[in-house]
Amino acid sequence: MMKIFYFTGTGNSLAVAKKFNGELISIPQVVKGKNTLVYQDEAIGIVFPLYCLNPPKMVREFLSRAKLQTEYLFAVATYGNLAGASMQALQKAVKSYGYQFDYMNTLLMVDNFLPNFDVIEEISRMPKKQTQKKLEKIISDVFSRKRYMPKVTQKDRELSELCVPLMEQQDRGENAKAFIINENCTRCGVCVKVCPADNILLREQVTFCNRCESCYACIHACPQNAIHLKNEKSSKRWRNSEVTLKELIESNQ
Ligand SMILES: Cc1cc2nc3c(=O)[nH]c(=O)nc-3n(C[C@H](O)[C@H](O)[C@H](O)COP(=O)(O)O)c2cc1C
Known part of the structure; x- marks a missing residue:
């Protein structure tokens, strides 16, 4: 085993x-x-x-x-x-x-x-x-x-x-504070569910605390592609094809 x-x-x-x-x-x-x-x-x-x-x-x-x-x-x-x-x-x-x-x-x-x-x-x-x-x-x-x-x-x-x-x-946990949430955000809460650190609050708008692990799960999993970095190479996002969104949520929630 x-x-x-x-x-x-x-x-x-x-x-x-x-x-x-x-x-x-x-x-x-x-x-x-x-x-x-x-x-x-x-x-x-x-x-x-x-x-x-x-x-x-x-x-x-x-x-x-x-x-x-x-x-x-x-x-x-x-x-x-x-x-x-x-x-x-x-x-x-x-x-x-x-x-x-x-x-x-x-x-x-x-x-x-x-x-x-x-x-x-x-x-x-x-x-x-x-x-x-x-x-x-x-x-x-x-x-x-x-x-x-x-x-x-x-x-x-x-x-x-x-x-x-x-x-x-990175260990200071503040990286997400620089993430940009654009007008496509529907406050669906997927970012909150995939965050392994409980670092995201769903208030009037998505709010990041200071426990970010820098995993980018929120950015890559957002169904509206509403979370961005100022300096990202492109807006295309990634999730390994052998893993479902449900599995990511079950892993990190
Ligand atoms: C903030 C951050 C820093 C990273 N630093 C490195 C690195 O130093 N060297 C590297 O080869 N890849 C780096 N990567 C890429 C990831 O290690 C790689 O894509 C990994 O397979 C992602 O695994 P996951 O899908 O399980 O999260 C980094 C990714 C992120 C988001």
Whole structure:
């Protein structure tokens, strides 16, 4: 038996998490809902996206508080472009909590970071990313209980160092305050339901608090395409085709 803990904004990480056929557990739900995070299983996996070369803040909080009792602990980070030395940094962090991952890997998928990437172009880059092939390898590695850590270069480490201030800024939770809600908003509440951090209030207008995880779930899932960034490459939005809006809501509500 296997437990898979996951965090997802636009479905990539949930699509991957589902492939392990384990018991799926939403990290936002357990972090928000329970004080003692003690779990036991033959194997335990964590699947999450990278934001500024790091796991989302809530995933880091989960890993700092959880007691994961297992013979085999693994992590898969989905990302769109550059992973830097993210797995090394995460391994170092969890070692300071007294445990370590047996297997870590990264998986290139569609990049949903709208300031740098246009979703249509990203979809056209998919064949080059060879996601399916690498995912099959990761699943086979995990089922054979392989131990592995991706190799990184000095450049990767430097990139991760450069991203520390960006991550710290992101961790303040205020990114959504710069999101623009346009006149297409019908106050349908989908943004509230897909937000993993309970960061959105539906008042006279949609209001963002200061717990934003920067996952962009609200922006990408808005049925009216009413949430925008000042500096987005295009207004096209993304949800992984193997994940429904209902699943995103059930994961993050
Ligand atoms: C705020 C933000 C920051 C991101 N930073 C990175 C990054 O540093 N490196 C990278 O390759 N992809 C980055 N991405 C892209 C996501 O990691 C990638 O699209 C991921 O698969 C999304 O997973 P999800 O659909 O489960 O939310 C970022 C995305 C967002 C929204």
